[in-house]
Amino acid sequence: MNTPQDSSLGREVAYPSQYDPALLFPIPRRGAREEIGLDEAALPFVGHDRWQAYELSWLDRRGKPRIAVATIRVPCTSPNLIESKSFKLYLNSLNSTRFDDDEAARLRMVTDLSACAGAVVTVQFGVPPLVEEGEGESLDERDVAIDRYGPPAPEYLSANADEVVTETLGSALLKSNCPVTGQPDWASVSIRYHGPKIDRDGLLRYLVSYREHAEFHEQCVERIFSEISQRCRPEWLEVEARYTRRGGLDINPWRASPGIAQPARTVRDLRQ
The missing domain is CATH 3.30.1130.10 (GTP cyclohydrolase I, C-terminal domain/NADPH-dependent 7-cyano-7-deazaguanine reductase, N-terminal domain)
Structure with a gap:
Protein backbone atom coordinates (compact mmCIF):
# COMPACT_ATOMS: atom_id res chain seq x y z
CA MET A 1 0.00 0.00 0.00
CA VAL A 127 -7.87 30.41 -20.52
CA PRO A 128 -6.55 33.39 -18.54
CA PRO A 129 -6.74 36.82 -20.16
CA LEU A 130 -3.61 37.34 -22.20
CA VAL A 131 -3.38 41.08 -21.57
CA GLU A 132 -5.20 43.17 -18.98
CA GLU A 133 -7.98 45.24 -20.53
CA GLY A 134 -6.60 48.47 -21.91
CA GLU A 135 -2.98 47.30 -21.66
CA GLY A 136 -2.28 46.73 -25.33
CA GLU A 137 -1.92 43.94 -27.84
CA SER A 138 -1.37 40.29 -26.93
CA LEU A 139 1.15 38.30 -28.92
CA ASP A 140 -0.04 34.91 -27.76
CA GLU A 141 -2.50 33.96 -30.51
CA ARG A 142 -0.09 34.67 -33.34
CA ASP A 143 0.19 31.73 -35.73
CA VAL A 144 3.91 30.99 -35.52
CA ALA A 145 5.98 27.83 -35.40
CA ILE A 146 8.49 27.68 -32.54
CA ASP A 147 11.28 25.18 -31.93
CA ARG A 148 13.76 26.99 -29.70
CA TYR A 149 13.29 27.04 -25.93
CA GLY A 150 16.69 28.15 -24.66
CA PRO A 151 19.02 29.86 -24.33
CA PRO A 152 17.42 33.27 -24.99
CA ALA A 153 17.66 34.18 -28.66
CA PRO A 154 17.93 37.96 -29.16
CA GLU A 155 18.56 37.40 -32.87
CA TYR A 156 14.78 36.99 -33.22
CA LEU A 157 14.32 40.65 -32.30
CA SER A 158 13.95 43.27 -35.03
CA ALA A 159 12.06 46.49 -35.70
CA ASN A 160 10.90 48.54 -38.68
CA ALA A 161 12.73 51.86 -38.55
CA ASP A 162 10.30 53.32 -41.14
CA GLU A 163 7.34 53.04 -38.75
CA VAL A 164 7.60 54.74 -35.35
CA VAL A 165 4.93 53.87 -32.80
CA THR A 166 4.03 54.14 -29.13
CA GLU A 167 2.44 50.90 -27.99
CA THR A 168 2.19 48.13 -25.42
CA LEU A 169 2.71 44.46 -26.27
CA GLY A 170 2.09 41.60 -23.87
CA SER A 171 2.44 37.86 -23.48
CA ALA A 172 1.44 35.35 -20.84
CA LEU A 173 3.87 32.76 -22.24
CA LEU A 174 7.05 33.80 -20.42
CA LYS A 175 8.59 30.89 -18.51
CA SER A 176 12.09 30.31 -17.18
CA ASN A 177 13.59 28.08 -14.49
CA CYS A 178 15.04 28.86 -11.09
CA PRO A 179 18.86 28.50 -11.33
CA VAL A 180 19.00 27.05 -7.80
CA THR A 181 16.06 24.62 -7.57
CA GLY A 182 15.21 24.02 -11.21
CA GLN A 183 11.57 24.86 -10.50
CA PRO A 184 9.66 26.55 -13.32
CA ASP A 185 8.93 30.27 -13.00
CA TRP A 186 5.83 31.54 -14.82
CA ALA A 187 5.02 35.12 -15.72
CA SER A 188 3.05 37.50 -17.87
CA VAL A 189 5.18 40.22 -19.42
CA SER A 190 4.24 43.70 -20.61
CA ILE A 191 6.47 45.70 -22.97
CA ARG A 192 5.70 49.38 -23.53
CA TYR A 193 7.86 51.51 -25.79
CA HIS A 194 8.16 54.38 -28.24
CA GLY A 195 10.28 53.81 -31.31
CA PRO A 196 10.62 51.66 -34.42
CA LYS A 197 7.76 49.14 -34.59
CA ILE A 198 8.86 45.79 -33.14
CA ASP A 199 8.24 42.68 -35.20
CA ARG A 200 5.55 40.70 -33.37
CA ASP A 201 6.47 37.18 -34.46
CA GLY A 202 10.11 37.74 -33.63
CA LEU A 203 9.30 39.17 -30.20
CA LEU A 204 7.07 36.20 -29.36
CA ARG A 205 9.76 33.73 -30.44
CA TYR A 206 12.27 35.64 -28.35
CA LEU A 207 10.12 35.53 -25.21
CA VAL A 208 9.42 31.80 -25.66
CA SER A 209 13.17 31.16 -26.02
CA TYR A 210 13.40 31.71 -22.24
CA ARG A 211 11.31 28.57 -21.62
CA GLU A 212 14.20 26.32 -20.54
CA HIS A 213 16.57 29.14 -19.50
CA ALA A 214 17.80 29.18 -15.88
CA GLU A 215 17.99 32.69 -14.42
CA PHE A 216 16.41 34.65 -11.59
CA HIS A 217 13.24 36.64 -12.33
CA GLU A 218 14.92 40.01 -11.93
CA GLN A 219 17.79 39.04 -14.23
CA CYS A 220 15.40 37.78 -16.92
CA VAL A 221 13.59 41.12 -16.98
CA GLU A 222 16.87 43.05 -17.16
CA ARG A 223 18.02 40.80 -20.02
CA ILE A 224 14.75 41.40 -21.90
CA PHE A 225 15.07 45.16 -21.39
CA SER A 226 18.70 45.20 -22.50
CA GLU A 227 18.28 43.02 -25.58
CA ILE A 228 15.17 44.83 -26.85
CA SER A 229 17.04 48.11 -26.32
CA GLN A 230 20.06 46.89 -28.27
CA ARG A 231 18.23 45.18 -31.12
CA CYS A 232 15.16 47.41 -31.61
CA ARG A 233 16.50 50.83 -30.58
CA PRO A 234 13.36 52.30 -28.94
CA GLU A 235 13.54 55.92 -27.77
CA TRP A 236 12.24 54.72 -24.43
CA LEU A 237 11.24 51.32 -23.08
CA GLU A 238 9.40 49.83 -20.12
CA VAL A 239 9.29 46.10 -19.24
CA GLU A 240 7.32 44.55 -16.39
CA ALA A 241 6.87 40.85 -15.60
CA ARG A 242 4.30 39.52 -13.16
CA TYR A 243 5.45 36.18 -11.80
CA THR A 244 3.16 33.67 -10.18
CA ARG A 245 3.49 33.39 -6.44
CA ARG A 246 5.52 30.80 -4.59
CA GLY A 247 5.34 30.39 -0.83
CA GLY A 248 2.81 33.22 -0.64
CA LEU A 249 5.08 35.67 -2.51
CA ASP A 250 4.83 37.02 -6.02
CA ILE A 251 7.46 39.24 -7.58
CA ASN A 252 6.91 41.79 -10.35
CA PRO A 253 10.20 43.19 -11.65
CA TRP A 254 9.84 46.51 -13.52
CA ARG A 255 12.60 48.11 -15.55
CA ALA A 256 12.22 51.33 -17.54
CA SER A 257 14.17 54.04 -19.29
CA PRO A 258 15.18 56.91 -16.97
CA GLY A 259 12.36 59.41 -16.60
CA ILE A 260 9.53 56.89 -16.98
CA ALA A 261 7.17 56.99 -13.98
CA GLN A 262 6.71 53.77 -12.07
CA PRO A 263 3.36 51.99 -12.55
CA ALA A 264 0.58 53.95 -10.86
CA ARG A 265 -1.27 50.83 -9.75
CA THR A 266 -0.41 47.28 -8.87
CA VAL A 267 -2.32 44.65 -10.80
CA ARG A 268 -2.53 40.99 -9.88
CA ASP A 269 -2.34 38.59 -12.78
CA LEU A 270 -5.05 35.89 -12.75
CA ARG A 271 -2.41 33.23 -12.17
CA GLN A 272 -1.02 35.12 -9.17
Whole structure:
Protein backbone atom coordinates (compact mmCIF):
# COMPACT_ATOMS: atom_id res chain seq x y z
CA MET A 1 0.00 0.00 0.00
CA ASN A 2 1.34 3.43 -0.97
CA THR A 3 1.93 5.81 1.92
CA PRO A 4 3.09 9.45 2.01
CA GLN A 5 6.49 8.20 3.16
CA ASP A 6 6.83 6.34 -0.16
CA SER A 7 6.15 9.45 -2.22
CA SER A 8 8.45 12.28 -3.36
CA LEU A 9 7.34 14.52 -0.48
CA GLY A 10 10.34 15.89 1.40
CA ARG A 11 12.81 14.54 -1.13
CA GLU A 12 14.96 16.35 -3.65
CA VAL A 13 13.49 15.56 -7.05
CA ALA A 14 14.62 16.80 -10.46
CA TYR A 15 11.87 18.58 -12.35
CA PRO A 16 10.82 16.51 -15.36
CA SER A 17 11.60 17.60 -18.89
CA GLN A 18 9.44 14.99 -20.63
CA TYR A 19 5.85 13.84 -20.22
CA ASP A 20 5.59 11.07 -17.63
CA PRO A 21 2.22 9.93 -16.18
CA ALA A 22 4.12 7.55 -13.89
CA LEU A 23 5.02 10.56 -11.77
CA LEU A 24 1.49 10.57 -10.34
CA PHE A 25 1.45 8.92 -6.91
CA PRO A 26 -1.83 7.46 -5.59
CA ILE A 27 -2.45 7.13 -1.85
CA PRO A 28 -5.33 4.86 -0.79
CA ARG A 29 -7.99 6.62 1.24
CA ARG A 30 -9.03 3.48 3.12
CA GLY A 31 -6.38 3.45 5.84
CA ALA A 32 -6.96 7.01 7.03
CA ARG A 33 -10.73 6.53 6.90
CA GLU A 34 -10.57 3.39 8.99
CA GLU A 35 -8.66 5.35 11.63
CA ILE A 36 -11.65 7.67 12.08
CA GLY A 37 -14.25 4.92 11.82
CA LEU A 38 -15.48 5.53 8.28
CA ASP A 39 -16.77 2.67 6.16
CA GLU A 40 -15.71 3.02 2.54
CA ALA A 41 -18.94 1.28 1.46
CA ALA A 42 -21.21 3.64 3.43
CA LEU A 43 -19.65 7.10 3.59
CA PRO A 44 -21.74 9.64 5.52
CA PHE A 45 -20.97 12.40 3.02
CA VAL A 46 -20.62 13.30 -0.63
CA GLY A 47 -17.96 15.53 -2.07
CA HIS A 48 -14.85 15.99 -4.14
CA ASP A 49 -11.31 17.27 -3.93
CA ARG A 50 -11.11 20.38 -6.12
CA TRP A 51 -7.70 21.40 -7.38
CA GLN A 52 -6.93 24.70 -9.12
CA ALA A 53 -3.90 24.54 -11.40
CA TYR A 54 -2.53 27.99 -12.23
CA GLU A 55 0.79 26.89 -13.75
CA LEU A 56 -0.40 24.67 -16.59
CA SER A 57 1.21 24.71 -20.02
CA TRP A 58 1.93 22.52 -23.03
CA LEU A 59 2.92 22.97 -26.69
CA ASP A 60 0.64 23.07 -29.71
CA ARG A 61 1.48 20.97 -32.75
CA ARG A 62 3.71 23.77 -34.13
CA GLY A 63 5.64 24.05 -30.87
CA LYS A 64 4.10 27.27 -29.53
CA PRO A 65 3.27 27.20 -25.82
CA ARG A 66 -0.33 27.10 -24.66
CA ILE A 67 -1.46 27.99 -21.15
CA ALA A 68 -4.60 27.43 -19.11
CA VAL A 69 -5.97 27.58 -15.60
CA ALA A 70 -7.50 24.19 -14.85
CA THR A 71 -10.08 23.05 -12.34
CA ILE A 72 -9.72 19.37 -11.46
CA ARG A 73 -12.28 17.48 -9.38
CA VAL A 74 -11.48 14.12 -7.82
CA PRO A 75 -14.59 12.44 -6.39
CA CYS A 76 -14.40 11.61 -2.70
CA THR A 77 -15.59 8.10 -3.57
CA SER A 78 -12.39 7.42 -5.52
CA PRO A 79 -10.25 4.73 -3.85
CA ASN A 80 -7.14 6.94 -4.03
CA LEU A 81 -6.23 10.54 -3.45
CA ILE A 82 -3.49 12.10 -5.58
CA GLU A 83 -0.38 13.14 -3.66
CA SER A 84 0.26 16.85 -4.22
CA LYS A 85 3.96 16.96 -5.10
CA SER A 86 3.54 14.16 -7.61
CA PHE A 87 0.64 16.09 -9.12
CA LYS A 88 2.81 19.17 -9.52
CA LEU A 89 5.63 17.17 -11.10
CA TYR A 90 3.18 15.52 -13.49
CA LEU A 91 1.73 18.87 -14.60
CA ASN A 92 5.23 20.20 -15.23
CA SER A 93 6.03 17.13 -17.32
CA LEU A 94 3.48 18.45 -19.84
CA ASN A 95 5.50 21.61 -20.51
CA SER A 96 7.42 20.18 -23.47
CA THR A 97 4.67 17.90 -24.79
CA ARG A 98 2.93 18.64 -28.09
CA PHE A 99 -0.82 18.13 -28.49
CA ASP A 100 -2.94 18.56 -31.61
CA ASP A 101 -5.28 20.93 -29.76
CA ASP A 102 -6.33 22.01 -26.27
CA GLU A 103 -8.97 19.30 -26.04
CA ALA A 104 -6.35 16.60 -26.64
CA ALA A 105 -4.33 18.01 -23.73
CA ARG A 106 -7.39 18.07 -21.48
CA LEU A 107 -8.38 14.50 -22.34
CA ARG A 108 -4.84 13.26 -21.66
CA MET A 109 -5.05 14.78 -18.18
CA VAL A 110 -8.46 13.20 -17.62
CA THR A 111 -7.10 9.78 -18.58
CA ASP A 112 -3.95 10.00 -16.45
CA LEU A 113 -5.58 11.50 -13.36
CA SER A 114 -8.50 9.09 -13.48
CA ALA A 115 -6.10 6.15 -13.65
CA CYS A 116 -4.27 7.44 -10.57
CA ALA A 117 -7.41 8.17 -8.55
CA GLY A 118 -9.18 4.98 -9.59
CA ALA A 119 -12.32 6.88 -10.63
CA VAL A 120 -13.37 9.39 -13.26
CA VAL A 121 -11.73 12.75 -12.66
CA THR A 122 -13.08 15.88 -14.37
CA VAL A 123 -10.81 18.54 -15.86
CA GLN A 124 -12.03 21.96 -17.01
CA PHE A 125 -9.85 24.52 -18.75
CA GLY A 126 -10.22 28.26 -18.48
CA VAL A 127 -7.87 30.41 -20.52
CA PRO A 128 -6.55 33.39 -18.54
CA PRO A 129 -6.74 36.82 -20.16
CA LEU A 130 -3.61 37.34 -22.20
CA VAL A 131 -3.38 41.08 -21.57
CA GLU A 132 -5.20 43.17 -18.98
CA GLU A 133 -7.98 45.24 -20.53
CA GLY A 134 -6.60 48.47 -21.91
CA GLU A 135 -2.98 47.30 -21.66
CA GLY A 136 -2.28 46.73 -25.33
CA GLU A 137 -1.92 43.94 -27.84
CA SER A 138 -1.37 40.29 -26.93
CA LEU A 139 1.15 38.30 -28.92
CA ASP A 140 -0.04 34.91 -27.76
CA GLU A 141 -2.50 33.96 -30.51
CA ARG A 142 -0.09 34.67 -33.34
CA ASP A 143 0.19 31.73 -35.73
CA VAL A 144 3.91 30.99 -35.52
CA ALA A 145 5.98 27.83 -35.40
CA ILE A 146 8.49 27.68 -32.54
CA ASP A 147 11.28 25.18 -31.93
CA ARG A 148 13.76 26.99 -29.70
CA TYR A 149 13.29 27.04 -25.93
CA GLY A 150 16.69 28.15 -24.66
CA PRO A 151 19.02 29.86 -24.33
CA PRO A 152 17.42 33.27 -24.99
CA ALA A 153 17.66 34.18 -28.66
CA PRO A 154 17.93 37.96 -29.16
CA GLU A 155 18.56 37.40 -32.87
CA TYR A 156 14.78 36.99 -33.22
CA LEU A 157 14.32 40.65 -32.30
CA SER A 158 13.95 43.27 -35.03
CA ALA A 159 12.06 46.49 -35.70
CA ASN A 160 10.90 48.54 -38.68
CA ALA A 161 12.73 51.86 -38.55
CA ASP A 162 10.30 53.32 -41.14
CA GLU A 163 7.34 53.04 -38.75
CA VAL A 164 7.60 54.74 -35.35
CA VAL A 165 4.93 53.87 -32.80
CA THR A 166 4.03 54.14 -29.13
CA GLU A 167 2.44 50.90 -27.99
CA THR A 168 2.19 48.13 -25.42
CA LEU A 169 2.71 44.46 -26.27
CA GLY A 170 2.09 41.60 -23.87
CA SER A 171 2.44 37.86 -23.48
CA ALA A 172 1.44 35.35 -20.84
CA LEU A 173 3.87 32.76 -22.24
CA LEU A 174 7.05 33.80 -20.42
CA LYS A 175 8.59 30.89 -18.51
CA SER A 176 12.09 30.31 -17.18
CA ASN A 177 13.59 28.08 -14.49
CA CYS A 178 15.04 28.86 -11.09
CA PRO A 179 18.86 28.50 -11.33
CA VAL A 180 19.00 27.05 -7.80
CA THR A 181 16.06 24.62 -7.57
CA GLY A 182 15.21 24.02 -11.21
CA GLN A 183 11.57 24.86 -10.50
CA PRO A 184 9.66 26.55 -13.32
CA ASP A 185 8.93 30.27 -13.00
CA TRP A 186 5.83 31.54 -14.82
CA ALA A 187 5.02 35.12 -15.72
CA SER A 188 3.05 37.50 -17.87
CA VAL A 189 5.18 40.22 -19.42
CA SER A 190 4.24 43.70 -20.61
CA ILE A 191 6.47 45.70 -22.97
CA ARG A 192 5.70 49.38 -23.53
CA TYR A 193 7.86 51.51 -25.79
CA HIS A 194 8.16 54.38 -28.24
CA GLY A 195 10.28 53.81 -31.31
CA PRO A 196 10.62 51.66 -34.42
CA LYS A 197 7.76 49.14 -34.59
CA ILE A 198 8.86 45.79 -33.14
CA ASP A 199 8.24 42.68 -35.20
CA ARG A 200 5.55 40.70 -33.37
CA ASP A 201 6.47 37.18 -34.46
CA GLY A 202 10.11 37.74 -33.63
CA LEU A 203 9.30 39.17 -30.20
CA LEU A 204 7.07 36.20 -29.36
CA ARG A 205 9.76 33.73 -30.44
CA TYR A 206 12.27 35.64 -28.35
CA LEU A 207 10.12 35.53 -25.21
CA VAL A 208 9.42 31.80 -25.66
CA SER A 209 13.17 31.16 -26.02
CA TYR A 210 13.40 31.71 -22.24
CA ARG A 211 11.31 28.57 -21.62
CA GLU A 212 14.20 26.32 -20.54
CA HIS A 213 16.57 29.14 -19.50
CA ALA A 214 17.80 29.18 -15.88
CA GLU A 215 17.99 32.69 -14.42
CA PHE A 216 16.41 34.65 -11.59
CA HIS A 217 13.24 36.64 -12.33
CA GLU A 218 14.92 40.01 -11.93
CA GLN A 219 17.79 39.04 -14.23
CA CYS A 220 15.40 37.78 -16.92
CA VAL A 221 13.59 41.12 -16.98
CA GLU A 222 16.87 43.05 -17.16
CA ARG A 223 18.02 40.80 -20.02
CA ILE A 224 14.75 41.40 -21.90
CA PHE A 225 15.07 45.16 -21.39
CA SER A 226 18.70 45.20 -22.50
CA GLU A 227 18.28 43.02 -25.58
CA ILE A 228 15.17 44.83 -26.85
CA SER A 229 17.04 48.11 -26.32
CA GLN A 230 20.06 46.89 -28.27
CA ARG A 231 18.23 45.18 -31.12
CA CYS A 232 15.16 47.41 -31.61
CA ARG A 233 16.50 50.83 -30.58
CA PRO A 234 13.36 52.30 -28.94
CA GLU A 235 13.54 55.92 -27.77
CA TRP A 236 12.24 54.72 -24.43
CA LEU A 237 11.24 51.32 -23.08
CA GLU A 238 9.40 49.83 -20.12
CA VAL A 239 9.29 46.10 -19.24
CA GLU A 240 7.32 44.55 -16.39
CA ALA A 241 6.87 40.85 -15.60
CA ARG A 242 4.30 39.52 -13.16
CA TYR A 243 5.45 36.18 -11.80
CA THR A 244 3.16 33.67 -10.18
CA ARG A 245 3.49 33.39 -6.44
CA ARG A 246 5.52 30.80 -4.59
CA GLY A 247 5.34 30.39 -0.83
CA GLY A 248 2.81 33.22 -0.64
CA LEU A 249 5.08 35.67 -2.51
CA ASP A 250 4.83 37.02 -6.02
CA ILE A 251 7.46 39.24 -7.58
CA ASN A 252 6.91 41.79 -10.35
CA PRO A 253 10.20 43.19 -11.65
CA TRP A 254 9.84 46.51 -13.52
CA ARG A 255 12.60 48.11 -15.55
CA ALA A 256 12.22 51.33 -17.54
CA SER A 257 14.17 54.04 -19.29
CA PRO A 258 15.18 56.91 -16.97
CA GLY A 259 12.36 59.41 -16.60
CA ILE A 260 9.53 56.89 -16.98
CA ALA A 261 7.17 56.99 -13.98
CA GLN A 262 6.71 53.77 -12.07
CA PRO A 263 3.36 51.99 -12.55
CA ALA A 264 0.58 53.95 -10.86
CA ARG A 265 -1.27 50.83 -9.75
CA THR A 266 -0.41 47.28 -8.87
CA VAL A 267 -2.32 44.65 -10.80
CA ARG A 268 -2.53 40.99 -9.88
CA ASP A 269 -2.34 38.59 -12.78
CA LEU A 270 -5.05 35.89 -12.75
CA ARG A 271 -2.41 33.23 -12.17
CA GLN A 272 -1.02 35.12 -9.17
